[in-house]
Amino acid sequence: MSQPDPFNYLDLLAYLDEQQGGARPKRLPRRRLLKLLAAGGALGTGAAIFGAGFLTRSLMPGSSETSSDNTDQIAARLLPHDGFSLDAPWGDVMARLVESGVVDGDRFGAVLAQSGAPLTDAQQRILAGTSDEPVRIDASNGRFVLNALWALGLANRNPVLTDGPMSRLEAARRGQLASTAGWTLGREPGSQYLARFDIVSLTPDQQAVAEEVAYNSYRPCCDNPTAFPDCNHGAAALALTQIAAAGGASAEDIFSALEGFNSFWYPDRYYVLAVHFDQQGQAWEDVDARLVLGAEYSSLSGWKRVAAALQSQGLPGKLPGQAGGCGA
Numbered sequence: 001m002s003q004p005d006p007f008n009y010l011d012l013l014a015y016l017d018e019q020q021g022g023a024r025p026k027r028l029p030r031r032r033l034l035k036l037l038a039a040g041g042a043l044g045t046g047a048a049i050f051g052a053g054f055l056t057r058s059l060m061p062g063s064s065e066t067s068s069d070n071t072d073q074i075a076a077r078l079l080p081h082d083g084f085s086l087d088a089p090w091g092d093v094m095a096r097l098v099e100s101g102v103v104d105g106d107r108f109g110a111v112l113a114q115s116g117a118p119l120t121d122a123q124q125r126i127l128a129g130t131s132d133e134p135v136r137i138d139a140s141n142g143r144f145v146l147n148a149l150w151a152l153g154l155a156n157r158n159p160v161l162t163d164g165p166m167s168r169l170e171a172a173r174r175g176q177l178a179s180t181a182g183w184t185l186g187r188e189p190g191s192q193y194l195a196r197f198d199i200v201s202l203t204p205d206q207q208a209v210a211e212e213v214a215y216n217s218y219r220p221c222c223d224n225p226t227a228f229p230d231c232n233h234g235a236a237a238l239a240l241t242q243i244a245a246a247g248g249a250s251a252e253d254i255f256s257a258l259e260g261f262n263s264f265w266y267p268d269r270y271y272v273l274a275v276h277f278d279q280q281g282q283a284w285e286d287v288d289a290r291l292v293l294g295a296e297y298s299s300l301s302g303w304k305r306v307a308a309a310l311q312s313q314g315l316p317g318k319l320p321g322q323a324g325g326c327g328a
Contacts, residue, residue: 075271077274077285088247089133089135095130097197098127101187101193102154102193103186115143117144137260137264142264147185149237149243150236151183152200152236152243153239155197156198156200157199158210161194161229165228174194178232180194183232200242209251216294219298221300223295241254258293273298276306276309
């Protein structure tokens with residue numbers, strides 16, 4: 001296969017798949033959550049769309065002083081094509097969100113169709129009733145998963161939303177956030193659904209695990225932790241902590257899952273971090289996920305410090321200008 005189109009992310013994935021021999025997706029046991037994903041997302045007006053061109057450009061030959069072989073290896077570790085599954089089904093979570101109006105099935109489906117990834121039969125079943133389909137991320141379903149988790153993170157009543165940092169904002173301000181105002185795929189404005197329904201319930205021990213991750217994990221679009229989900233990615237990450245904790249996952253399991261999700265949502269920025277650790281002699285998969293997701297690396301200010309240090313060394317050659325969008 002020829003070198004991938006620098007503006008076509010799926011083309012890049014096909015290229016990497018060829019380099020890896022076309023490996024198929026793996027299932028992970030419940031306590032070994034997905035560690036890495038296979039596509040990138042960005043938010044448009046009320047809808048998630050892919051925006052991974054920055055990563056693709058950074059991986060093109062000639063865009064970095066790092067050898068092309070090493071660049072390919074880093075890219076393959078960061079975004080392997082085969083994807084991962086959780087040993088936990090969607091259950092009736094999405095069907096309940098549809099029933100409550102948080103998700104308007106027609107709007108939800110139309111957005112995916114417009115983005116070039118229409119609902120599959122399996123995804124329609126996830127929206128329509130109880131599904132045994134595992135929560136799974138790969139190159140073909142990234143838009144669906146991001147939007148589905150965003151809806152859950154927005155609407156699920158949980159102390160992180162009702163008693164956490166967002167609860168201290170005035171109601172009008174809460175309604176203006178990208179995670180609330182940006183959600184236009186329900187029957188009512190997104191702000192009307194914030195922490196409104198009991199969808200995923202946690203025991204006290206499970207809540208403690210979810211909060212340990214939520215208050216100590218970040219995303220490189222801002223300096224806010226997952227516990228302050230003011231954008232679509234933050235809301236989706238919050239939903240993942242709750243689904244995982246409800247399934248009995250440990251905090252370390254969930255940190256590993258969120259490392260993968262952040263790489264999925266911000267491939268350009270996590271490529272920079274992967275290069276940084278590679279320069280320190282650490283393969284991406286060997287770096288502690290809790291460390292990666294902490295403020296030192298995964299907050300916007302932390303990421304900028306790493307990027308500036310690499311840029312001063314001439315690596316990775318062409319630093320990305322921005323991550324996937326978070327606002328409506």
